[in-house]
Amino acid sequence: MNDPINVLTLFLFNIVLINIPLLYGTVGEIVVEKSGSLDLGVEGTMAVGAMFGYLAGCAANSLAVGLLVSFLTAGLCGLLFAVLTVSFQANQNVTGLTITTFGLGLYFFVGKGLGERWPAMTGSAALVNGFSAFELPLLSKVPVAGKVFFSQNILVYLGIAIAVLVWWYLNHTKTGLRLRAVGENPGAADSVGVNILLYKYVHLIAGSGIMGLGGFYMALNMSGSFEGSNCWINGYGWIAIALVIFANWNPVLAILGTLVFGFFNTLQIYSGALAGAFPGGLGWLNAVPAQLFKALPFIITAIVLIASSVRKREGSGQPAALGLNYFREER
Amino acid sequence: MKNRQPLFHVVKREDSRPGRQLLAYVTAVVLALAVGAVLLAVQGVEPLTFYKQMLTMGIPGSRYPWRAVENFIKLFVPLLIVSLALALAFKMRFWNIGGEGQFIMGAFWAGFAAMKLGEILPKPAMVLVMALCGAVGGGIYGLFAAALKVRFGTNETLLTLMLNYIALYFLQFFAETKAPWNFFLDPESARPKFAKFPAGAQMVTVPIGPFNLNLSLVAALALCVLIFVYLNYTKRGYEISVVGDSPNTARYAGMRVGRIVLRTIFLSAALIGMAGAFHMSSAGVMSASPTNDVGWTGIVVAWLAKLNTLGILAAALLITVLQFGCQTASAAYPAIDANFANLLQGVILFIVLAADFFTRFRLVRRAGKEAVK
Numbered sequence: 001m002n003d004p005i006n007v008l009t010l011f012l013f014n015i016v017l018i019n020i021p022l023l024y025g026t027v028g029e030i031v032v033e034k035s036g037s038l039d040l041g042v043e044g045t046m047a048v049g050a051m052f053g054y055l056a057g058c059a060a061n062s063l064a065v066g067l068l069v070s071f072l073t074a075g076l077c078g079l080l081f082a083v084l085t086v087s088f089q090a091n092q093n094v095t096g097l098t099i100t101t102f103g104l105g106l107y108f109f110v111g112k113g114l115g116e117r118w119p120a121m122t123g124s125a126a127l128v129n130g131f132s133a134f135e136l137p138l139l140s141k142v143p144v145a146g147k148v149f150f151s152q153n154i155l156v157y158l159g160i161a162i163a164v165l166v167w168w169y170l171n172h173t174k175t176g177l178r179l180r181a182v183g184e185n186p187g188a189a190d191s192v193g194v195n196i197l198l199y200k201y202v203h204l205i206a207g208s209g210i211m212g213l214g215g216f217y218m219a220l221n222m223s224g225s226f227e228g229s230n231c232w233i234n235g236y237g238w239i240a241i242a243l244v245i246f247a248n249w250n251p252v253l254a255i256l257g258t259l260v261f262g263f264f265n266t267l268q269i270y271s272g273a274l275a276g277a278f279p280g281g282l283g284w285l286n287a288v289p290a291q292l293f294k295a296l297p298f299i300i301t302a303i304v305l306i307a308s309s310v311r312k313r314e315g316s317g318q319p320a321a322l323g324l325n326y327f328r329e330e331r
Numbered sequence: 332m333k334n335r336q337p338l339f340h341v342v343k344r345e346d347s348r349p350g351r352q353l354l355a356y357v358t359a360v361v362l363a364l365a366v367g368a369v370l371l372a373v374q375g376v377e378p379l380t381f382y383k384q385m386l387t388m389g390i391p392g393s394r395y396p397w398r399a400v401e402n403f404i405k406l407f408v409p410l411l412i413v414s415l416a417l418a419l420a421f422k423m424r425f426w427n428i429g430g431e432g433q434f435i436m437g438a439f440w441a442g443f444a445a446m447k448l449g450e451i452l453p454k455p456a457m458v459l460v461m462a463l464c465g466a467v468g469g470g471i472y473g474l475f476a477a478a479l480k481v482r483f484g485t486n487e488t489l490l491t492l493m494l495n496y497i498a499l500y501f502l503q504f505f506a507e508t509k510a511p512w513n514f515f516l517d518p519e520s521a522r523p524k525f526a527k528f529p530a531g532a533q534m535v536t537v538p539i540g541p542f543n544l545n546l547s548l549v550a551a552l553a554l555c556v557l558i559f560v561y562l563n564y565t566k567r568g569y570e571i572s573v574v575g576d577s578p579n580t581a582r583y584a585g586m587r588v589g590r591i592v593l594r595t596i597f598l599s600a601a602l603i604g605m606a607g608a609f610h611m612s613s614a615g616v617m618s619a620s621p622t623n624d625v626g627w628t629g630i631v632v633a634w635l636a637k638l639n640t641l642g643i644l645a646a647a648l649l650i651t652v653l654q655f656g657c658q659t660a661s662a663a664y665p666a667i668d669a670n671f672a673n674l675l676q677g678v679i680l681f682i683v684l685a686a687d688f689f690t691r692f693r694l695v696r697r698a699g700k701e702a703v704k
Contacts, residue, residue, distance in 0.1 A: 038488065040428075040488075083685070089692070090685070094630060094684070097428070097631070098631065098680045100627075101627065101631070102678065102681070104670065104673060105670045105673030108668045109668060112665075113374040113666050241489070242489075245489060289504050289508060291501070291504040291507065292500070302490060305486065305493065306490070309484055309485040310485075328341075329340070329341065329342065
């Protein structure tokens with residue numbers, strides 16, 4: 001166990017395992033933001049998806065049902081956001097924050113309310129099996145990388161597949177390109193006949209649904225144990241919002257970004273073990289305060305945000321109409 | 332060609348009727364309580380009994396009713412000040428969602444002053460120094476984001492959001508690091524634990540019979556009046572509303588928009604920092620998570636009140652009653668969590684946001700040829 005290569009492999013393995021929910025949250029938020037909406041409700045949306053997806057998955061003893069329900073319930077949060085901001089022209093920041101407040105309130109209300117009736121994950125074989133390692137043939141035999149990338153659970157592969165699919169959708173399909181037009185300049189898109197209302201609604205619901213899948217993942221990763229004080233999502237929704245900026249609104253870069261943020265996130269847990277395994281090279285890790293690792297994703301994002309605004313460079317992926325409501329009569 | 336116009340179109344209202352708005356609020360609260368009642372009933376809790384306990388906040392029949400009022404004030408004051416301060420920024424359409432971070436920075440520097448000077452300075456002076464340190468600490472933290480926004484157009488929503496977490500972990504570093512240099516911690520305790528402030532740094536209270544009036548309540552109410560006057564009767568307050576309505580108009584009129592933004596955001600963040608300082612001296616000890624989510628809830632309050640100073644007073648009172656009431660009432664029910672307040676708060680705001688639409692816009696039916704006009 002103290003073999004340095006084992007420690008390193010386990011560390012890298014956990015970077016992927018623990019942080020994939022960030023990828024779901026980020027890709028979902030990218031879909032939402034590309035339609036021009038800044039949804040600050042990621043944390044609450046993920047919490048809702050996590051709670052109901054988990055409960056449904058346990059009740060039906062099925063991973064697919066869990067995924068579906070988490071997608072749908074989180075999608076309802078997106079629908080709510082769409083009704084309020086798109087149809088009713090409400091302020092996006094306030095609506096998003098309210099979804100977070102409401103979502104977390106609902107999460108604790110349901111969890112606490114179940115009390116003794118809370119289903120344990122061990123009671124549902126389908127969830128346990130679905131979340132256990134699925135070794136890809138041949139590839140998983142490669143040293144280190146085989147364990148890190150090719151012996152993960154199915155939901156890890158699903159998350160990466162969704163990220164790539166969304167990237168392809170945004171860049172290589174007609175609807176994807178139109179969606180980006182809606183986020184950049186809804187007035188222009190409207191004038192060439194793009195149905196703004198429909199595009200915003202559909203992508204808010206779908207993006208929020210993807211966030212919900214990330215919530216479901218976190219529920220399984222926490223072995224479905226509910227605590228009255230801490231939500232499963234535990235700030236991942238906020239990190240996802242940061243990650244969208246870091247990844248420059250690109251879902252494939254988001255995979256990379258997840259690994260970078262995940263690296264710091266996991267380092268705070270593993271710094272002791274790594275320092276022990278490599279006393280010569282990594283002994284200094286013990287001296288770094290854990291809080292710095294926690295803050296680093298936000299520090300890096302703040303720097304990226306500032307740097308990109310200073311350079312005003314071409315090719316920033318930030319949609320021009322991000323956060324602005326579209327009111328047709330003022331076109 | 333067929334007429335493909337939608338059946339209705341949306342038109343901005345020219346008039347604003349306060350009566351209609353009031354109706355929207357009352358409806359929102361009643362509907363939220365109704366939704367909550369259904370949820371409570373599902374959990375097997377008698378809704379009326381729960382609500383009675385929530386709205387009376389356990390004050391009647393308590394052995395120490397005044398203690399409950401004092402605790403209520405400790406929750407109410409930070410929320411009121413933060414909401415007032417955020418409204419200043421929002422009036423200018425500066426989306427300061429960094430209230431949490433500015434509050435933490437205010438609390439941190441107030442705590443710093445308390446630990447360093449608490450033994451030296453006498454009581455009222457020390458509390459004042461803490462408030463000043465908190466205001467400067469929070470103000471500079473907000474000014475950082477404002478300066479970048481003014482100079483480079485950095486997105487302030489996302490930047491202040493990041494700064495919240497940086498401040499949080501900054502404070503946690505001092506809360507969790509046991510070291511000889513860390514004067515924040517209790518040297519007696521083996522585990523990292525904040526030391527109590529020296530007596531001079533505790534909030535000034537005025538005893539009125541059995542009740543100890545927390546002086547920060549007086550300060551908060553005075554701020555309410557001052558901000559009302561500032562916004563409505565001073566040149567600077569007027570400039571804020573012009574910049575908020577249209578920065579281009581302001582520029583055309585010869586206002587220095589950048590400077591107005593910097594000044595207002597500093598003021599806003601400084602007030603939030605001061606709220607953090609008040610909160611620290613009322614608590615008498617630092618905390619690793621001092622905000623009680625006031626930076627977020629303040630946004631809700633400011634928005635519920637439409638950034639109106641008097642409205643903020645009412646909305647802050649309502650939200651504190653919900654939160655404090657749920658805290659006390661849920662103690663009697665294991666199945667209900669204090670977070671129930673957040674659920675109610677969310678439903679209220681959803682309904683108000685939706686109802687806003689009908690006070691700001693109206694639907695006009697399109698008919699026949701009129702639509703082609």
